[in-house]
């Protein structure tokens with residue numbers, strides 16, 4: 001009987017090769033893409049699934065994912081990325097999906113030693129063990145360097161036709177892409193903003209702030225310029241009209257943590273959200289920021305709307321405010 005596997009398809013070269021290697025062995029492939037608040041390459045995976053001729057299911061994170069971002073059990077990479085915990089989480093989801101659709105095993109395009117944070121051999125073992133997949137998780141690109149898994153031992157997959165690729169070089173992967181007729185070779189990218197230093201700074205700022213940060217707070221990190229006013233309060237400014245709209249939309253959501261919206265009344269400039277206690281000092285701070293990122297306003301009569309109320313931002317203690325700005 002034809003065996004069926006679930007391949008984790010990020011849309012990157014490694015996962016595309018994993019699909020092709022399974023197809024070459026006559027295994028039926030179901031692709032699964034994992035989407036988090038921080039990932040951005042779902043569209044790419046949809047296109048790649050079409051190119052590869054496989055059905056794609058996209059699953060999202062649940063709120064417990066944020067717990068591991070806040071406090072990873074196995075540490076982080078260079079940024080805020082908790083890759084080992086994240087992979088364990090993904091594979092747990094994949095395992096559930098495998099059972100739901102009656103597939104036989106899971107396949108991943110991980111390459112031993114390719115990524116410092118999650119693909120050292122010890123990490124690969126750890127991920128397989130803690131996701132409770134162990135024997136059912138096949139990494140065809142590095143399989144010959146790893147313990148034979150159940151699909152290999154049972155002969156569902158021919159281990160001889162798998163690979164022993166290790167390390168960061170893409171040379172052998174690109175050669176394989178040619179062998180398997182992949183037309184477009186994606187450039188390497190995690191597609192995950194948790195690996196970006198600037199974004200990570202915002203994540204750490206949020207995690208370190210007192211109180212419980214929720215999904216809304218993490219979603220908001222993707223939009224605008226973030227400024228911390230004090231431990232409990234920050235201000236977010238849109239960088240353009242689209243971001244101003246996004247911030248306004250975020251403010252109107254039922255689970256919003258923002259306490260005020262502020263926007264220029266008689267000049268052109270950014271919209272601001274105040275997150276945390278809406279004190280006079282926080283409003284002054286935000287008004288100062290709006291002026292800082294605006295041009296062509298009357299320095300003696302710059303009006304800012306704070307929800308229903310209009311204040312004259314020219315009278316805020318702008319110099320003091322700008323002196324304390326901490327950009328995140």
Ligand code: SF4
Nearest residue numbers: 081082083086190192
């Ligand atoms: S780069 Fe991001 S999505 Fe990928 S494993 Fe690490 S934390 Fe997870």
